[in-house]
Amino acid sequence: MDRGTEAGAAPSREAGNGAAEYAAVGRIPLAVVTVDRDGLVSHWSTGARRLFGAPKEDAVGRPAVDLLPVSGALPEDDDTAPYAAYAAYAAYDGLGPDLESSLGGRLSYPAAGRARLTVAGHDRIDVLWWAYPLVGPGQERLLVLAADAAAMRHEGDDADGAAVERIAPGFALHTDFPGAEGLARRLPEILPSMSVGESARIVAQVLELGYPVLEFSQNDRVPVTPDWGVPRRTERKARRERAARAAAYGAPVPQDVQDEGEDLEYVAVRERLEFLNEVSGRIGTSLDLTQTILEVSRAVVPRFTDVAGTYLREQVVAGEGFPEGVPDTTTMWHRVALEHTDEPGRWDDVVPVGEAMPFPAHTPFFQCMTTGEPVLVPRISEQMGHMIAAQFEKRDIRPLITNRSMLVVPLKARNVVLGFMILLRHPERVEFNDMDRVTGAELAARAGLVLDNARMYTYQESVAETLQDSMLPHIAPRMAGCDIATRYLPGTLLGRVGGDWFDSVKLPGSRTALVVGDVMGHGLNSAAMMGQLRTAVQTMAALDLPPAQLLRNLDDLAQRLGDNYLATCLYAVYDPIAGELQIANAGHIPPVLVRAEDGHSELLDLPTGAPIGVGGVPFEAVRVRVAPGDRLVMCTDGLVEVRGEDIGVGLATLCESAAHPAASMDDACDTIISALNTRGGRKDDVALLMARLNGIASEAVAEWRLSLDPIEVGRARAVVREQLHVWGLAGLADSAELMVSELVTNAVRHAHSRQIELRLVRGDTLLCEVDDDDHTLPTLLSAGPGDEFGRGLRVVSTLAREWGTSRTSAGKTVWFELTLPRR
Template sequence: MSPVHPLDEAATARAVIDENGTLIHWNEGAHRLLGYAPEEVEGRPAAGLLAPEATGAPPGSTDYHWHGLLALRHRDGRVLTVWLLAHRLERNGDWLVVTPLDAEELRAVRSQALSALDAPLVRAVLAQSPCAMAVYDDRLRLYGVNDAMSEVIGLPEDRIRGLRISEIGDQRAGAQLEHEMADVLASGRGRDVETYTRGGGRDRPHHWLARIAPLTDTEGRVHGVCVAAHDFTEQYRARERLQLVNEASVRIGSTLDVTRTAEELADVCVPALADFVSVDLLDPPDNGGEYRAEPPTAPITLRRAAHRSVNPGSPEAVVEPGDVDVYPASSPQADSLIAGRPLVAPNADGTLEEWLNWDEVRGKRVREYGIHATMSVPIRARGRTLGVAVLSRFRRAEPFTADDILLAEEVTARAAVCIDNARRFSRERQTALALQRSLLPQSLPRTAALEAASRYLPAARAGVGGDWFDVIPLSGMRVAMVVGDVIGNGIQASATMGRLRTAVRTLADIDLAPDELLTHLDDLVVRLSAEAGAEGTTGEVGATCVYAVYDPVSRRCTLARAGHPPPVVLLPDGVPREIDVPPGPALGLGGLPFESVELDLPEGTVLALYTDGLLESRERDLDTGHRLLCRALEESSQSLEEAAHAILQALLPAGGAPDDVALLLARTHGLAASDVATWDIPADPALVAPIRKQVAEQLEVWELTGATFTAELVVSELVTNAIRYGESPIRLRLIHDDETLICEVSDSSHTAPHLRRAKTFDEGGRGLLLVAQLTQRWGSRHTPEGKTIWAELSLLGEE
């Protein structure tokens, strides 16, 4: 119905015929034309209205529009030869059949304003104008068209005069334009409308800019509308191409993941370029090598990385993502990769048919979904072939054009660089991750001082960083804990981490205090940075670190940090809190002091050392992250393994951490006073024998008599050296657990002994050599009061 005059139905005879040829709609105009009421013909075959002598063919099943003369049978028996226009409705297989009634009579009674259009000069101007123009009256029925519009519509003016625009062509586009024309007719204000439709005189749909203007008389009254149609298909397609290229540059390569990048390529191309797109890639060469520069040879094995369709679920796909398929020489994929350029099929050589006959499953899908054109585009980057993208059309009727090929090449080239970058990143990431994991502790040592649990998680999307952790046993049952973070990522960061971890272990082995150890480590990082600059590598070397030493005898812990997040401590009867440790400068600045703090830790205290990747997040601030850490630690501190899992669950997003994360949890233990024995020794060599006897008696109390002989020899040598070469006061201390007996002799001299080889006639120099042979470890450490010489004896196997 006309949106302006709903009762203006009798001006057009309109009928709808379903795909089986049955009349399903019959309007008042059709009743006027042939005399049949709707109830007499609806539901009956439309062929029954044809006169026996009818000539001309009605529309076929493959047509989209049809027009011609048909002899129709009137209800009173007369035969009427009528010009009919038929359109296939887009939503189904039905046909709309129309013909105008009384067009000339309607035209004759129209207003003077429209009649002026019939003036010879005006008609000449309209006829010769290159712009397609049509005039519609105040009932939105066609009044007249010029030659250009008649060519666009593909129908002569005298046949379609009196029809509405929705009855002349594409139903969807016509209904849209008719609604806009009604608004212009009512408001008197013109407007521009873009539409996409196939004109009767065009072989494919075009993009049109319809300029709709009101036709008014001298008094401003609106008597109709004028529609000027401008074909801007080329401009529209150029704009679309630019928009697609811009969209590809934004959307493709958002991550450094090969599969996701392939999915983004398919997403960009559907439906802008094709109805179905598949992306198949060559498997990476063995041992992480480079792809070959020369084209591959058929048959070619490709792995499906991604596909996308206008149909949900991509039912056209024969291969699922992750699966491998082999493409023979007759396939578009193989031919395109071998040729090194895009290929469109079907083509003159008929290889597509040969391939589809060979691949029955794929041939069946092509026929089932009506795929009529494919374009295979090689995915190449840096002179290497990575795979192929195949674009197929079945919903879009038009074939691929030269512009489509250029556009597909441009988009695929952008995606190829991103895929290659993602592949190189993945390869370097796997190498760096393997190096990182090989440099980190494979397991934490068991010590009497504490139990520990650890976690290391590489960044989900960035390169592997240089986070590390370690637990280092020290002399006197003490243990060191360290967590560090090298600035940067990749293999270089992992290698630097390995060097720093080795340096920390070496410095810890000589029992440096935490602040002194960080000072030496800072010097090392400065040298590494200088070496990196000399070698021309980019960026300076830098790191942060926190180092703690816990003594289970005194239950005291000494900590220092270099630009690192402060540890969190949970006392047995308290709540988690940060330890107030002076922050110190990051390693690599050089020349700046570090400070340490010392605090008492009751047995059962939990320490949490971590890198900044655990707390940092774009979704929350550091204070919120710290509260989540403390809450997770408090709620699950009974088990360190469960606590480590809970902390990561609470703080890290589901997709993984944006930065590397290292976490070290430790629960302190204390040695009982009964496991430690201490003697103050006067500087008298004659007292060495009584001291040995006291040691033997203590070992008997501890039920360690199997170690008495060795312990007496070691104590005798260490005490004698302290009396002879050291300074008072001198102190002997024995410490033991289930596996180790430790003998320590301390004095106030800062001169440390060293192992040397005694000559044949030397009277001394064999004592420390004897100690080294009898014990599993020995050494010395400096203290604020002097030095301590220590030796460890294994109790495993002793009775």
């Protein structure tokens, strides 16, 4: 057979048999017709108009029996089995006399036939046809392919085309036909003017049933591959030349030139538009950058290309700001996706996803990313393949790319190249052309906007998350006399930035301040206000203000910051030595206290107070006695409040889940989150703080009162050394004695009238505090060799694990901590 047969030409005969002869493939123009479940024509291709003479507008909607070459075979009076009689034609043409009965009166298998019919304006034509039954949700129930048998005649054959002995659907995918894979790749081109969804569904069934095949007298099988339907450039050029010559002599333009040019161009353009519309619907379904990248890559394979590799700039992948400047040879490009129709694993090891590399200036990729325009390479030559492969160390990609058609399209947004896509077609597939270049550019433009939206969302989400994390404190899990666990959940619908916060502050006397607050509103403004209020609470807590006074000062600050500053706040001070909580509330939901003795949980009854920023409303503190092991749970209303539900339901669930026994503080927090966060409708962010109030036993605390006499410095050193020996901490005695001597000396020198208080607390560390009635806080000084003063705090700063000063209502406290020796 002639392997180079063009569309419309007849394949010639060669002598001989064998597998090699089956590789011959003939190409002829096809008429494509679909028939719906009512027996009416629903699709009538340009090829059908040329073959049968009826224009599309006259054919669609008419009974198929009036138009197709099998007229009379379709029963017009039986709506239930409109295609049954095709089996009779199949039997007539040699498919077997029992086919109709075996099908139960309905066509469920591909059939074929040959018919002579008269077309207006033409002689009688000899038509070959193949019929494929269709199943599925659509209206189409029959696909008919037809061709002019004259295209199959050979020189020397008689007028009846006796060389064609049998016409049958051939199962190319289920036989030893060596060209089956090549034909399968042409299947998407069989219905060029149908919608994408219909075409995909119908082509899948044709592929399963088999290609139309002609069998000649020599028993050579010639599969008929559908033509694309768009004439070659040379053919279009020839028609234009004919039209130009006709116009030069004043003759009318031939009708075939007018009709063919208009119809085929219209079909091609419409198909491209349908493809772009399909791609647009498949990408951009998510703002997740990774998901968007996969959608863009998968949208073009295999419909438009066989291989699609997506590369993005490093800043885009990292979720950083918008990349600036024109890319150069140092710009790193990350391969973020690779889709292909080759055998699995063929590309994975050679060009793995995740690899980053620059591209040299002599490559088409560099040209695309610097100009921002598509680059078309009809065929990658051996030389170009070697040039491209040179940058892949220890890998030879030439077998993957050589002799393939390549189109490189930029992914742009706001005139900046974010990345590019490398599209490759198999060598046996039609090359990319100028229309494909335009289609690829439009595809890339749409994909670039979608990627930029996803990039911007990812960047803004990263900025918001960084801002939120920077504003939330990193609380130590252990404070003096208590363990703390926290959780923060961003709002699920209103962004990752909110105004909820929690905090803990170390206070004099081994006390700890616990804070939970909620700025009203969402977004950056609320987060900014939250940062200001949290800083203010930290500062005022360090002044050891009583809870009610602290909220009063915070309310005044909020009013000075602006009229729109409103927030709720719960402020508690835990004294582990006294076993007491002092709590004040500013419009916040009450905390839950879980008693260790019996596991009972309750909402603490506190004066509600008004939100911070209202102004002119007094705040009141409440003292609550607690026992070692009790747990305090403080949270924002986002955890318990659900739209359309009474908040009392959420508070009850909070109490119940807080009382649930847990192996650790983290497990207890997770239990609460699980119980409350599974309810639908939560939109607000959530801050949760849980503190286990362990207390400090009285035998772990030692206190002394010292008079304002320098002789008390020696007494202080002696009592400290003795107490550390009692606690078994003699190894810390020397350092502790020296630092206590310095602090008591300063207190004796600067105190006014009240006695000095010295306290040692043994907990996770050894804490020493010295209180006096002087409000001036000491500072580190740079003492010279001749200076008499200024070295005391330098000694403390050098020897202590941690030290600090804070004001109290009566004066100040200077303290230091020493790390306990390992046991």
